Structures are given as C-alpha cells and as structure tokens.
Amino acid sequence: MGPISAFLTAITLLGIVGLGIMLGGSLVLRKEANLPFELIGCFMFFTFLIVGTIEFMLLRQLSRLTGAVDERHYLSGSPHPIAELRPANANNFVEPLTSVTDNTTRTLEYSRREQ
Numbered sequence: 001m002g003p004i005s006a007f008l009t010a011i012t013l014l015g016i017v018g019l020g021i022m023l024g025g026s027l028v029l030r031k032e033a034n035l036p037f038e039l040i041g042c043f044m045f046f047t048f049l050i051v052g053t054i055e056f057m058l059l060r061q062l063s064r065l066t067g068a069v070d071e072r073h074y075l076s077g078s079p080h081p082i083a084e085l086r087p088a089n090a091n092n093f094v095e096p097l098t099s100v101t102d103n104t105t106r107t108l109e110y111s112r113r114e115q
Contacts, residue, residue, distance in 0.1 A: 007062040011055060018051030 001009075026044050029035045 003065060004062070007058060007065065011058050011062070014051065014058070015055060018047065018054075022047040022051070 022044050025047065026040045029040050029043060030037075
C-alpha cells in the first residue's frame with residue numbers, strides 16, 4: 001500500500017466515521033440526554049467543522065505528496081543537460097576586482113569633525 005492510497009483511505013474513512021459520529025451523536029443526545037435542539041445543532045456544527053478541517057489538511061498533504069512525485073518525475077526525466085545561452089569568456093575577467101575596504105579608514109578610532 002503506497003502513501004497515496006493510504007491518504008485516500010484515510011480521507012474516505014475519516015469522512016464516513018466523522019459524519020457517522022455527527023449524526024449518531026445528535027440522535028443519542030436528543031433521545032437519551034433530552035438536550036435542546038440548539039445544543040445539538042452546536043454539537044453537529046463543531047463536529048462538522050473539525051472533520052472538515054482535518055479533511056482539508058489531509059487533502060493539502062496529499063496534493064503536496066503528488067506534487068513532489070510530479071517534480072521528481074520532471075526533473076529526472078530531462079535527458080539533456082542544461083546549457084547556458086552565452087558561455088562566459090575568460091578575457092572578460094582580466095582586471096581584478098577592487099576590495100571593499102579600499103578608500104576607507106584603516107583604524108577604528110573616531111574621526112573628529114572639522115568645524
């Protein structure tokens with residue numbers, strides 16, 4: 001069982017079990033506990049919100065997993081090496097680069113302002 005089929009199984013089972021808990025729990029709360037409809041509606045709303053959030057997170061992880069598989073497929077599938085459009089010439093770098101510290105003070109003392 002691969003990771004993609006495991007995610008699909010988890011998404012399906014969580015949805016079915018979560019909705020079963022929501023509907024079965026609301027029936028039990030009404031018949032056995034004699035709770036008012038407003039409280040049962042609140043229970044159903046929050047159960048649906050929690051199950052929906054977990055389903056959304058699982059779907060995001062599944063899309064990341066399938067995106068990573070697609071990226072690896074595209075990156076490993078290129079038979080041609082990437083070439084530069086214009087290769088750099090060695091004679092372009094003849095003069096040395098100047099240092100960052102040129103034309104700066106060489107000490108850490110404060111300089112006096114001339115007034």
